[in-house]
Amino acid sequence: MNHEAVKQEIIEYSKKIGIDKIGFASADVFSELKERLKRQQDLAYYSGFEKGSIEERTEPERLLPEAKSIISIAIAYPSRMKNAPKSTKEARRGIFCRASWGTDYHVILRDRLAKLSSFIKEKFPESEDKLMVDTGELSDRAVAERAGIGFSGKNTSIITPEFGSFVYLGELITNIPFIPDSPVDDSCGDCTKCLDACPTGALIQGGQLNAQRCIAFLTQTKDYLPDEFRTKIGNRVYGCDTCQVVCPKNQKIDFHIHPETEPEPEIAKPRLQPMLRISNREFKETFGHIAGAWRGKKPLQRNALIGLAHYKDESAVGEIIQVMENDPRPVIRGTAAWSLGKIGTSEAYAAIEHALKTEQDEGVRYEMEKGLDFQHDISAK
Structure with a gap:
């Protein structure tokens, strides 16, 4: 043949x-x-x-x-995204990367x-x-x-x-020996926009990535996020597109060819507060069909807490206090405490101090102390 x-x-x-x-x-x-x-x-x-x-x-x-x-x-x-919902003071939103x-x-x-x-x-x-x-x-x-x-x-x-x-x-x-096609010539040239724009310096040099510093990777981890990256993540719930968005080769590129790749705006840019209390069943029904759900809800909820801290969303304080006091997962409790400290209301600090009296987990206690340190930083200014 x-x-x-x-x-x-x-x-x-x-x-x-x-x-x-x-x-x-x-x-x-x-x-x-x-x-x-x-x-x-x-x-x-x-x-x-x-x-x-x-x-x-x-x-x-x-x-x-x-x-x-x-x-x-x-x-x-x-x-x-067509008809992308706006993140407002009353309804702060996160964002999934385009691949999800x-x-x-x-x-x-x-x-x-x-x-x-x-x-x-x-x-x-x-x-x-x-x-x-x-x-x-x-x-x-x-x-x-x-x-x-x-x-x-x-x-x-x-x-x-x-x-x-x-x-x-x-x-x-x-196992069929087809005639191979020819590679495409590299045309990045002297451009370094992606390296310059990477929020964490994960692109070490052209074509080399330190995955341990890449936000796309970090948003998928399940443990505490290292402090140096918490302020870098912003409102990203899953993934990061910065190095693609700044690429000159991607300017004016936007293809809507396949219906199944189209974003559902309320899922691709979800409200952050409701994510904190979503049940396993609700999570599966809402997010289970997208790539960003593969690690489960824990990393996304941790990232949502960091996102609310990024916005300094005072309307979320009551919700975050409930998470800090009642969530069975130490990483989520601890991140909630850090988030409360970052938002920085008197109610938030009082709640951290109260919860610290009964918290047994050392990792959570450490995050609570860090949350309270923000209060000291503010008073020192």
């Missing part, structure tokens, strides 16, 4: 099923990536969310022994890749494949770069000529 002819058929079929860009790459070892990952590991720049060993992440044959090619796909998502605005992209991409797999099996009944989206071992970005989907920018995102970096990526490893 003519593999090149089938490749063209696959490309045409991909357009019919809602794939915006498709590219073909060899299944050779990702040697350069392997060295980069080793450096990342040595420097402790890992997030800890990565799946598999460095070998599994860079050697496709470990995942599919007969691997010959990798098919990379990209789906564009919106960068602007619509239906969970893992679901969207797996659907497209499964259809692509079925189509290929019709042409090659003996074919074998393995599909992956984000949580798989392979680096989606490394595959996309090799397959000519786009180039890897200094912000570590794949930047496509058509859609900028606002694309979801996924791949299909196959």
Whole structure:
């Protein structure tokens, strides 16, 4: 069978099923990536969310022994929200990053890749494949770069000529030896806008990220957020788009191609106070279908408390006091106490002092003391 002819058929079929860009790459070892990952590991720049060993992440044959090619796909998502609700003094709001605005992209991409797999099996009944989206071992970005989907920018995102970096990526490893496509030339040039704009300095140099400092990572952690990052997060509930928003390649880029990627404004920009008291069932019903819910409600509630502190929302003090006094989770109680201190009303400080008398958890007590220290800072000015 003519593999090149089938490749063209696959490309045409991909357009019919809602794939915006498709590219073909060899299944050779990702040697350069392997060295980069080793450096990342040595420097402790890992997030800890990565799946598999460095070998599994860079050697496709470990995942599919007969691997010959990798098919990379990209789906564009919106960068602007229509009818976005305003954050007001009476209703302060948080924000989910754009990649979490619509239906969970893992679901969207797996659907497209499964259809692509079925189509290929019709042409090659003996074919074998393995599909992956984000949580798989392979680096989606490394595959996309090799397959000519786009180039890897200094912000570590794949930047496509058509859609900028606002694309979801996924791949299909196959034992069919398709002719690979050519990579796209890097066109970041001397631009350093993403490095300069990163709120925490997580972009160490062009193309190198310290995940431990990246707000997108930090918003997904479940423990106390280190103090130095609390003032940097602002009202972000999940993720961070700064390095993409400032990128010149993303200016005027806004595609509304797929209904399932469209944001639901009240979910993408949720009111912060109601998030503090949301039940597990309500959380699943409201946020369960978006990518930002994968770590559960605890990190998002912690971030909501930090967001209310960012706004110095005095209307939230009563609600936050209830959280500090009654929530069974130490991290949430402690963050509530810190938030109260940051907001800084007399009611907030009195509540912290009262709760401190009975609080047993040392971590929470430490946060309460920090909350009360804000009072001393104010009086010293």
